[in-house]
Amino acid sequence: MCSKSFFFRLLSLSFVFLVPVLSIAQTVTIPIETKHNAIVLKVENGKDVQMVYYGKRLNNSNDYSSIPSKFNTIRDYSGMLNSAFTPSGTRNLFEPAISVVHADGNLSLDLKYVSHNVETYSPNIKLTKIILKDPVYDFSVTLCYQAFLEFDVIKQWSIIEHSEKKPVVLNKFASANLYLNGKIFWLKQFQGDWASEMKPEETLLTHGIKTLDSKLGTRTNLFQPPVFMISMDYPANEESGSVLFGALEWSGNFRFDLEVDPLNNLRIIAGMNNYASAYTLKPKTKFTTPAFISVFSSNGVGEGSRKLHDWARKHQILDGEGSRLTLLNNWEATNFNFNEEKLVELFSQTKKLGVDLFLLDDGWFANKYPRNNDNAGLGDWQVNTAKLPRGVSWLIEEAHKAGVKFGIWIEPEMVNPKSELYEKHPDWVIKQPNRDEYYFRNQLVLDLSNPKVQDFVYESIDGLLSKNPDLAYIKWDCNAVIYNAHSPYLENKSHLYIDYVKGLYSVLDKIRNKYPTIPMMLCSGGGGRVDYGALKYFTEYWPSDNTDPLDRIFIQWEYSYFYPAIASSNHVTDWGNQTIKFRTDVAMMGKLGFDIVVNNLNSNDLLYCQNAIKAYNEVKNTIWHGDQYRLVNPHKNDLASLVYVNKEKSEGIMFSFLVSNRYGAETISPIRLSGLDVTKKYKVEEICLMPGQSSLIDANVTYSGDYLMNIGFNPIVNGARKSVVLKLTEVKK
Numbered sequence: 001m002c003s004k005s006f007f008f009r010l011l012s013l014s015f016v017f018l019v020p021v022l023s024i025a026q027t028v029t030i031p032i033e034t035k036h037n038a039i040v041l042k043v044e045n046g047k048d049v050q051m052v053y054y055g056k057r058l059n060n061s062n063d064y065s066s067i068p069s070k071f072n073t074i075r076d077y078s079g080m081l082n083s084a085f086t087p088s089g090t091r092n093l094f095e096p097a098i099s100v101v102h103a104d105g106n107l108s109l110d111l112k113y114v115s116h117n118v119e120t121y122s123p124n125i126k127l128t129k130i131i132l133k134d135p136v137y138d139f140s141v142t143l144c145y146q147a148f149l150e151f152d153v154i155k156q157w158s159i160i161e162h163s164e165k166k167p168v169v170l171n172k173f174a175s176a177n178l179y180l181n182g183k184i185f186w187l188k189q190f191q192g193d194w195a196s197e198m199k200p201e202e203t204l205l206t207h208g209i210k211t212l213d214s215k216l217g218t219r220t221n222l223f224q225p226p227v228f229m230i231s232m233d234y235p236a237n238e239e240s241g242s243v244l245f246g247a248l249e250w251s252g253n254f255r256f257d258l259e260v261d262p263l264n265n266l267r268i269i270a271g272m273n274n275y276a277s278a279y280t281l282k283p284k285t286k287f288t289t290p291a292f293i294s295v296f297s298s299n300g301v302g303e304g305s306r307k308l309h310d311w312a313r314k315h316q317i318l319d320g321e322g323s324r325l326t327l328l329n330n331w332e333a334t335n336f337n338f339n340e341e342k343l344v345e346l347f348s349q350t351k352k353l354g355v356d357l358f359l360l361d362d363g364w365f366a367n368k369y370p371r372n373n374d375n376a377g378l379g380d381w382q383v384n385t386a387k388l389p390r391g392v393s394w395l396i397e398e399a400h401k402a403g404v405k406f407g408i409w410i411e412p413e414m415v416n417p418k419s420e421l422y423e424k425h426p427d428w429v430i431k432q433p434n435r436d437e438y439y440f441r442n443q444l445v446l447d448l449s450n451p452k453v454q455d456f457v458y459e460s461i462d463g464l465l466s467k468n469p470d471l472a473y474i475k476w477d478c479n480a481v482i483y484n485a486h487s488p489y490l491e492n493k494s495h496l497y498i499d500y501v502k503g504l505y506s507v508l509d510k511i512r513n514k515y516p517t518i519p520m521m522l523c524s525g526g527g528g529r530v531d532y533g534a535l536k537y538f539t540e541y542w543p544s545d546n547t548d549p550l551d552r553i554f555i556q557w558e559y560s561y562f563y564p565a566i567a568s569s570n571h572v573t574d575w576g577n578q579t580i581k582f583r584t585d586v587a588m589m590g591k592l593g594f595d596i597v598v599n600n601l602n603s604n605d606l607l608y609c610q611n612a613i614k615a616y617n618e619v620k621n622t623i624w625h626g627d628q629y630r631l632v633n634p635h636k637n638d639l640a641s642l643v644y645v646n647k648e649k650s651e652g653i654m655f656s657f658l659v660s661n662r663y664g665a666e667t668i669s670p671i672r673l674s675g676l677d678v679t680k681k682y683k684v685e686e687i688c689l690m691p692g693q694s695s696l697i698d699a700n701v702t703y704s705g706d707y708l709m710n711i712g713f714n715p716i717v718n719g720a721r722k723s724v725v726l727k728l729t730e731v732k733k
């Protein structure tokens, strides 16, 4: 650290000496500050806008002007390595943020500073806009930096426009172009597939470009989610290290280019994927990119996550600061095989269990090609009269009679070739006109770039909700990727990937205008669509179809770096061979639900679930709205442990699980807690015990927060106690 700041000082001194007085007078420094951090941009005599800093905020903002515009002036031949938005076709030699073909066919672009201004929306939200213009072409880009001060979150996007005589083609159109000065960068990325989402990988970035991207069109996170972390110097851990979190607010193809340049600094270019997506922009129209979200923490990944969670609950996830419904889903329990009688029975099981809502999954619709398996019916959103002759409204009434709410599954963006919709509107389907169809789960994707298709999708949802105003919940699924990407509707075929998502968002905007509060779960064959773009419209997401609790511990752990527990729908199912207690406890670390045949539970297991739901209802506010501290990482230990602490620090809920079957795997030493108040005293009591189980924890002893965070507490996790839930309650003298 010491040698680094010395190095910077040396450079700034040399800068003062080397740069003529005239250019210093023309320097514009643009700091974008949050409570603890700052991005600093600089404009000098050449009017190039450069990013000179992203890190801890300085006490005296006048100091920002002393940051040199280049950390190595000698070997940046182009002077563009740290461009705030790197154009291509002029001096640039590296990965561009933007690349265009002008109306006259010319490929060059240069972007010079024109002006900037700061709009203050509230004491905690400021938007800095910087206008850049090409000196030769009538082409401009506005860089937008929205700072959420209290959470240290910065959103960045760009607005591209021109007044050339004819349309311009955009070949690349990033949302953000960041430049991190450093020596060594560690990338944490995530990889996966169906039922194995969010597998982490951490690697040292070497020179050249590492690209994280998706080209799937829909269900774009099947193999890779649009999130990553960059640690500086060494891989950050929960409590120490400098780390930048990045996420794109976009449900379509994305692309992150991470380029370690010849000066050993990191260029980050993030945005929609430009793959097969050249975009033709008419004169005097705006092309606005989705926002790239970043948060920087100099105190490890734990702090970074908590900042993101707080921000997301307040500003991004629909009703993030509100409440959620516990539920019983029937997918694992019945699959497509149900009828009215079976469902009415499930309503009473829902009540018996003690959850709020029954969620009817796939299989309730389509008549000509009934949805009795996954190869027919998608698109025909009429109730299947053979299975459910009295319709959805009758089911809702029956659910109410049983004392529970009713919700329903829908997959409105999709169509099975065996459907009336496909027969009537083959031109609404994404497919190549002259080639064989190729299916993902026997289905195809509707062309949401077409306004008529948007209306159809909207009406499918609106029809359900307006006919059934008491419908209390929607699970919105999206199971297929886009193969044979071709829109019969669009004139510019390469607009499909982008216009699909814009079409989807315009449908969701319309739905949310009319139905602002109905809870909706974002599902995509598991976690195929978990991103902050979609979460503006959804109250929760489905992390994975894999509900084996042992796998779920890892999956939920990794999602928790980026998304708060309130948004994570966790269901207890029959996957895996863990006890009902283990399964339920794992699902409690988020929004609890069930997908089991309640009547198959033995009386002890049923009683356990009923009591656990009661206990959950008492502590759920701390899990949903509190601060999460990951205590013991299951990737590196025989157990996983984490704690949620409410904002008043008067209650904590600690979950600990054994994740290894090896001999001797147990908690041999205390686990140090986090997030408590050192000055407070806490009672530690074990909750969620099996009927008849006596706890090994003495609830009569009190401990100071100081003790619990420095000495720790042993939850006594071992082969006989694989799952332990502890409740910490402040004891006032």
Ligand code: GLA
Residues within 6 Å of the ligand: 331, 361, 362, 374, 409, 477, 479, 523, 524, 525, 526, 542, 545
């Ligand atoms: C997807 C979802 C499941 C379930 C099925 C129904 O796979 O992830 O939860 O809803 O579809 O077909």
